[in-house]
Amino acid sequence: MPDINSDIQYLKGVGPAYAKKFAKLGIYTIRDLLLHYPRRYIDYSQPYTVVSAPFDVDCCVKATVLQRDPDRRIKGGRMLSHVLAGDDTGMLALSWFNAPYAAEKLEPGTEYYFEGRVGGMMTRREILHPLVRTEAQVAAAPLLPVYGSTEGLPAARLTRCAQLALEYVAQLDDPLPPELLTRYRMPPKADAVRAIHAPRDAADAAAARRRLIFEELYILQLGIFLMRGHGRKITGAPMRELDLAPFWRSLPYAPTGAQRRSAEEICHDLCGQTPMNRLLQGDVGSGKTLVAAAAIWFAAQNGWQSAMLAPTEILARQHAANLADRLEPFGVNVTLLVGGMKAAEKRVALAAIADGRAGLVVGTHAVLTDSVVFKNLGLAIVDEQHRFGVRQRGILAGKANNPHLLVMSATPIPRTLGLLMYGDLDISILDELPPGRKPIKTWFITGKKRRDMYGFLEKQIAAGHQVYIVCPAIEENEMDSGMKAVKQYYEQVACPLLPGRRIGLLHGKMKPKDKDEVMQQFKAGELDVLVSTTVIEVGVDVPNATVMVIENAERFGLSALHQLRGRVGRGAANSCCILISDNEGEAVRQRLHFLCRTSDGFAVAKYDLETRGPGDFFGEAQHGLPTLHVADLVQDTRTLTVAQQEAKALLALDPNLAKPEHKALSDEVERLFATAGAMN
Structure with a gap:
């Protein structure tokens, strides 16, 4: 007899072949299936009449079967089954292709519930391939769960298997302390999981979701606090207070108040007993690198090495060059370490890092090998947080005895959400742009104006400026909904419309060496135009580039568009960003017009979160956090706040969840964070 931890193939109705399909959904055991919650429900308890059913929306209609037509073969060899149903208000035509058994089950004169997308005309509605349920089935389970599925695993089979798995639900351990269940009137875990898969009614499903959302956020917060606790050991790099004035005096311009404040916060942390764990967050162009330079200078004056990790080789080279200008006058040697270096160069760099001559090491993932x-690494800096998971941060921190950690991110996150998400990081915010940064004008046009726009680009190039053009695709087969693939765009649009101009092409499938070469050519002014996918998104400085054109702008989240826009406006000339989209959706047009009106990255981030949700906002990686299954970091902030308070209270009593009664809780924390590699 299988138990809850048995391989999914041993559940009735699965077997080895379907087990492979379940594995694609991350379901390997019966427990995994029980914890694969429905995305939504079809509510059969309040069906529409035929005439009141809304057009082109999935809904449920209750009607009586009037007649069943004989099956007939149609063009292409498919078999069409047709049934006519109706009620007092109108007629409903039901059709199935190659599914005669679906129609055969229906008895004329009997009332059924039909669920699907309604089409047809006012007097005669139709549904293609409806889901059908009887009165008895609806009475037993008025809400039918709908699950995220995968190719080759029919939705009906997944639903049936989830119902069969409920036989094992009593074997689930409840990780939540009993006093929490009482305090917040939540059902036990087994009851909640049973109710989320087979709710008696909408209230039953809501109570189950509420309990499971709380549990997930509670475990998330415990994990984050435990990670923070692990970082709260005594630092291996103690430092003494120093005046930053000599560093500020060496600059050719005065730092902003926000830069001074952030640098002071960081240096204060560096002198603390425990290792710093700080997020430096600032809008595009707010001067994060200068603040990092101040921290590196401070560490070097205290006799410690620093390491800075950048997500791409070209960005690592740029940081190394900029930081060398700032730091080498103070005797801080800046060493570059990237994958593309020759073996001899690499040997020299590794020797300098090991014997301490390298005061600062700037590199890519190569630094993690x-x-x-390091001789004495005291400060680790990670640039562009969302390109590095928590695991990489951990490896870098493991290169020394509890070094200080500074994470820099240009993705502005509304502060409340940032504090909740980064429970393991303190936050410094750069909310002022350095003087001299001119606002970037942003326009939104349709494809009809493309030719006129190219006339404008020609004038900009003639005036000695450079242009970025971004297209969101690589191969032709990705050209769904008329999207311009970047290669095709380069050959058929950019080159013919800008004859005689030097145009470069950059996309994600190129080798890193080739990418770097094209980017360096553009940076050196050897190219007038760079046609690219979003590989230019992060941080590269080309002061002479004044125009950013973004094709199919509706394909990007606002925060991503804002990041791209920040690639221009880095020099003295006026800059602009042109968004091109032929999408006629009202929501899309509103989003793009919003971007034209505002240049504040925090306002953009807030709008993006509210209109697109955190999945789109953070992309797949969710900033190195574990994937959440039921909770939503935006919608559930109130629950998140309560979960955070309760997690703090529990860890005050049991700092490492070592007590026997907290074993189930500790196991759940490990399980949730295994997906992010965060507890390593």
Whole structure:
């Protein structure tokens, strides 16, 4: 007899072949299936009449079967089954292709519930391939769960298997302390899981969701606080207070108040007993690198090495060059370490890192390899947080005895959400742009104006400026909904419309060396135009680039568009960003017009979160956090706040969840964070 931890193939109705399909959904055991919650429900308890059913929306209609027509073969060899149903208000035509058994089950004169997308005309509605349920089935389970599925695994089979798995639900351990269940009037875990898969009614489903959302956020917060606790050991790099004035005096311009404040916060942390764990968050162009330079200078004056990780080789080279200008006058040697270096160069760099001559190491993932040994790493800096998971942060921190950690991100996150998400990081915010940064004008046009726009680009190039053009695709087969694939765009649009101009092409499938070469050419002014996918998104400085054109702008989240826009406006000339989209959806047009009106990254982020949700906002990686299954970091902030308070209270009593009664809770924390590699 299988138990809850048995392989999914041993559940009745699965077997080895379907087990492979379940694996694609991350379901390997019966427990995994029980914890694969429905995305939504079809509510059969309040059906529409035929005439009141809304057009082109999935809904449920209650009607009586009037007649069943004989099956007939149609063009292409498909078999069409047709049934006519109706009620007092009108007629409903039901059709199935190659599914004669679906129609055969229906008895004329009997009332059924039909669910699907309603089409047809006012007097005669129709549904293609409806789901059908009887009165008895609806009475037993008025809400039918709908699950995220995968190719080759029919939705009906997944639903049936989930119902069969409920036989094992009593074997689920309840990780929540009993006093929490009482305090917040929540059902036990087994009852909640049973109710989310087979709710008696909408209230039953809502109570189950509420309990499971709380549990997930509670475990998330415990995990984050435990990680923070692990970082709260005594630092291996103690530092003494120093005046930053010599560093500020060496600059050719005065820092902003926000830069001074953030640098002071960081240096204060560096002098603390426990390792710093700080997020430096600032809008595009707010001067994060200068604040990092101040921290590196401070560490070097205290005799410690620093390491800075960048997500791409070109960005690592740019940081190394900029930081060398700032730091080498103070005797801080800046060493570059990237994958594309020659073996001899790499040997020299590794020796300098090991014997301490390298005061600052700037590099890519190459810095995380085993061959890199620091003499005395005191400060680790990670640039562009969302390109690095928590695991990479951990490896970098493991290169020394509890070094200080500074994470820099240009994705502005509304502060409340940031504090909740980064429970393991303190936050410094750069909310002022350095003087001299001119606002970037943003326009939104349709494809009809493209030719006129190219005339404008020609004038800009003639005036000695450079242009970015971004297209969101690579191969032709990705050209759904008329999207311009970047190669095709380069050959058929950009080159013919800008004859005689030097145009470069950059996309994600190129080798890193080739990408770097094209980017360096553009940076050096050897190209007038760069046609690219979003590989230019992060941080590269080309002061002479004044125009950013974004094709199919509706394909990007607002925060991503804002990041791209920030690639221009880095020099003295006026800059602009042109968004092109032929999408006629009202929501899309509103979003793009919003971007034209505002240049504040925090306002953009807030709008993006509210209109698109955190999945789109953070992309797949969710900033190195574990994937959440029921909770939503935006919608459930009130629950998140309560979960955070309760997690703090529990850890005050049991700092490492070591007590026997908290074992189930500790196991759940490990399980949730295994997806992010965060507890390593």
